[in-house]
Structure formats: structure tokens, C-alpha cells
Amino acid sequence: MPEFAELDPLLHQSLRLAVISVLVSVESADFVYLKERTGATAGNLSVQIDKLQEAGYINVVKDFVGKRPRTNCTITPQGREALAAYVTALQTYISLKS
Template sequence: MFKKLDPLLHSELRLAVMSVLVNLEEADFVYLREATGATAGNLSVQIDKLTKAGYITVEKGFKGKKPQTICRLTPTGLKAFEDYVEALKTYLAK
């Protein structure tokens, strides 16, 4: 029996962002852009969607004189990611 895949995570860029953050304590916007190869505009939109879903938190600040946006995975986001991987397994087992 196939489990339903979370539509919010079943998107290339959002899944890549979540996969990077699962492995890290935190990552800033520039690191995420380089890690995913996304454009700044697209990444910004997807980060906003993940934030609204409560999967990640975003903290805006400054590093020296430069603005910095730091993203962190929330416990809700981690659970959603784990559930997504579990659901994926049901498809791959076939």
C-alpha cells in the first residue's frame, strides 16, 4: 500500500532545502542557494512556503555589515521529512 507523499516536500527545490537542513544545525540563504543550485528568487519563494508550513524557521540578521538570513529545521519539519522518507520507501519497495 502506497503512503501519501507530503505535497509540500514533493517538490525538487523544497525537498533539496529540507535535505540540506536535516544534516545541519543551520544554514544561511547563500549556502542554501549554492547547495541547491537554485536562483535567489525561486529559493526565496520556497523558503517562504516551508516557513509558513512550520517546517523551518527563518532568522534575519547581519553578519558584519551584510544582511544574513539563517534557516533552521523545526521539530515539525524533521517529523515531516522522516514521514516523507518513510512514505517513499513504500514506493521503492515495489
């Protein structure tokens, strides 16, 4: 058993962690909302959403609201588990208080 646990590289990145952090506390969130909450640029957010989706950590559904496109995101059970595991792993490095 290594003393320091491996940190899931998908979550060990600030924007992806912020996105997951928002999604874990909300039913769903669209691109514009995530952009506002995280303060990210659209390009960066687009790329990181893709990666989270490819990892199976979030679901992405694209539809239209009126005539405007909307990209809607929700966290998956795997996403929740991955976040929990990430927090647990972090605690082998640092002690955090809630």
C-alpha cells in the same frame, strides 16, 4: 488503508526537499549557502524557503553580519518529522537502499 501513502506535497518538490535535506544535516544554513548547495536561483529559493517556513518545517531568522543582511535557516522538529514521514511514505512506492 490505501496501498500507496500520500506524499506530503510540501516535501514532494525537489528544491524544498533539497533544502530540508541540507538543513537536517547541519546546525543552520544561510540563504547564500543554501543557494550554493542546491544550485537554485535566488527567486526560486526565496519562494520555497517561505513555504517551508509557513508550514513550520523551518525557522527563518534575519539579521545582519556587519552591514550585510543574512537570512538564517534551521530545521524544526516538525520539519524532521515531516521528512521522516515522507521517506516512510515513499517506501510504499519504491524500495530504497541506504
